[in-house]
Amino acid sequence: MRTTVGIIGAGPAGLLLARLLHNAGIDSVVLESRDRAYVERRQRAGILEQGTADVLRAAGAGERMDREGLRHDGIELRFDRRRHRVDFPALTGGRSVMVYAQTEVCKDLIALQLREGGPLLFEAEALAVEGADTDAPRIRFRHEGREDVLECSYVVGCDGFWGVARKAIPARLTQVFERTYPFGWLGILADAPPSHEELVYARHDRGFALLSMRPPVTLHPSKEAASLPTEAFVSRLYLQVPDGTDPEAWDDERIWDELERRCETDDDWHLQRGPITQKTVTPMRSYVHEPMRHGRLFLAGDAAHIVPPTGAKGLNLAAGDVATFARALIHQQRTGSPELLDAYSQTCLRRVWQAERFSYDMTTLLHRAPGATTFEDRLQIARLERIVSSRAAETDLAEAYTGFPFGRAGE
Numbered sequence: 001m002r003t004t005v006g007i008i009g010a011g012p013a014g015l016l017l018a019r020l021l022h023n024a025g026i027d028s029v030v031l032e033s034r035d036r037a038y039v040e041r042r043q044r045a046g047i048l049e050q051g052t053a054d055v056l057r058a059a060g061a062g063e064r065m066d067r068e069g070l071r072h073d074g075i076e077l078r079f080d081r082r083r084h085r086v087d088f089p090a091l092t093g094g095r096s097v098m099v100y101a102q103t104e105v106c107k108d109l110i111a112l113q114l115r116e117g118g119p120l121l122f123e124a125e126a127l128a129v130e131g132a133d134t135d136a137p138r139i140r141f142r143h144e145g146r147e148d149v150l151e152c153s154y155v156v157g158c159d160g161f162w163g164v165a166r167k168a169i170p171a172r173l174t175q176v177f178e179r180t181y182p183f184g185w186l187g188i189l190a191d192a193p194p195s196h197e198e199l200v201y202a203r204h205d206r207g208f209a210l211l212s213m214r215p216p217v218t219l220h221p222s223k224e225a226a227s228l229p230t231e232a233f234v235s236r237l238y239l240q241v242p243d244g245t246d247p248e249a250w251d252d253e254r255i256w257d258e259l260e261r262r263c264e265t266d267d268d269w270h271l272q273r274g275p276i277t278q279k280t281v282t283p284m285r286s287y288v289h290e291p292m293r294h295g296r297l298f299l300a301g302d303a304a305h306i307v308p309p310t311g312a313k314g315l316n317l318a319a320g321d322v323a324t325f326a327r328a329l330i331h332q333q334r335t336g337s338p339e340l341l342d343a344y345s346q347t348c349l350r351r352v353w354q355a356e357r358f359s360y361d362m363t364t365l366l367h368r369a370p371g372a373t374t375f376e377d378r379l380q381i382a383r384l385e386r387i388v389s390s391r392a393a394e395t396d397l398a399e400a401y402t403g404f405p406f407g408r409a410g411e
């Protein structure tokens with residue numbers, strides 16, 4: 001097999017890249033080790049920055065997002081039983097975010113790729129990237145029980161944190177920056193209406209809680225069921241738990257009771273409960289691999305960096321990376337100039353490190369680490385007081401949460 005761009009991984013990064021290249025008339029092949037159902041069902045990110053939503057629309061992949069997604073103009077910070085709304089448009093000159101799950105983004109992009117794009121091979125596991133520092137890199141992969149080779153002009157590793165692409169960069173040329181956290185998130189999906197119209201980020205002495213949501217699912221009632229509800233609401237909720245927590249150690253009642261306690265307020269707010277349909281625990285890590293390029297091999301998304309999900313940056317960074325690569329390759333194909341490709345790593349890393357800073361700040365602001373001292377407790381409250389009383393501090397949060405525009409080389 002041969003293609004211009006070999007893409008490893010059909011998560012948001014790989015799928016969006018294939019779409020952007022297709023729209024520019026550049027051929028690619030996507031190799032995905034898992035099956036379609038796995039990719040479309042994996043519950044992960046839920047918030048799209050303004051820039052990501054704009055890229056999806058421009059790529060012709062935003063129609064269902066605009067129809068079914070929820071535009072959110074703010075979030076609520078909750079601490080000491082108090083509530084404070086951060087007003088995104090007022091602080092950022094009109095920016096907002098879109099509540100539209102990663103699962104839905106992937107479904108939309110897979111449907112487009114299968115209908116209009118180049119080959120998207122599921123259950124095709126990349127085994128290694130070879131010749132990255134030559135003009136003819138190739139991907140050795142296994143598909144339908146047979147080993148094969150994909151000859152490429154460029155390889156983009158969109159294969160996530162556990163993928164193989166990163167391993168093709170010699171260790172002597174790389175630097176890794178990382179931090180793990182002594183806690184994780186117990187994430188649940190519940191058939192319950194949201195308990196607040198926007199997301200709630202709560203800091204509590206018992207630990208962090210996040211109340212998020214998914215757009216309601218439209219039901220198609222039969223004529224006989226006309227009196228039944230026409231849409232089903234889904235809440236996406238998270239609790240800080242100790243590292244290594246077993247989700248099965250938390251029964252439904254314990255989860256709801258803990259969420260209620262950590263989100264308590266002085267007014268008459270209460271938590272909407274319902275059947276919990278999914279429970280998972282996600283570890284917390286900050287990670288950056290530099291550089292994000294080696295010869296004709298480029299890394300994008302979780303293959304190059306990981307952020308704790310407190311800032312809702314992971315998927316959005318992946319989108320920024322592939323938009324940057326697509327723009328750079330299109331520039332090279334049209335002008336012959338490699339300048340944007342040569343600047344790829346530094347262009348992406350400028351944005352990556354800003355997202356790492358924001359995600360670290362939000363995580364240390366709102367989570368109570370095991371063994372936290374009373375001094376650290378007071379410091380968190382002082383940081384929160386600063387945000388809710390200073391337009392400058394609040395603007396920093398609003399700008400970072402809604403996302404910085406996808407930078408161009410040199411910006």
Ligand code: FAS
Pocket residue numbers: 008009010011012013014031032033034039043044045046047102124125126127158159160161162163164281282300301302303309311312313314315316318
């Ligand atoms: P992904 O990991 O999504 O995709 C990589 C793809 O490559 C996968 O489909 C994988 O099967 C495939 N692959 C791997 N090795 C391969 C090989 N050798 N050959 C072929 N294919 C291979 N971000 C947020 O913003 N908010 C959140 O709430 C949030 N929650 C998360 C929860 C969990 C459990 C995890 C792990 C991450 C979460 N993230 C969240 C971050 C997440 O959304 C990522 O940032 C996002 O999926 C990044 O997309 P990709 O870079 O495409 O990587």
Ligand code: PHB
Pocket residue numbers: 044045046047199212213236309310311312
């Ligand atoms: C989600 O809805 O899954 C979500 C929202 C905001 C975050 C993390 C996850 O910071």
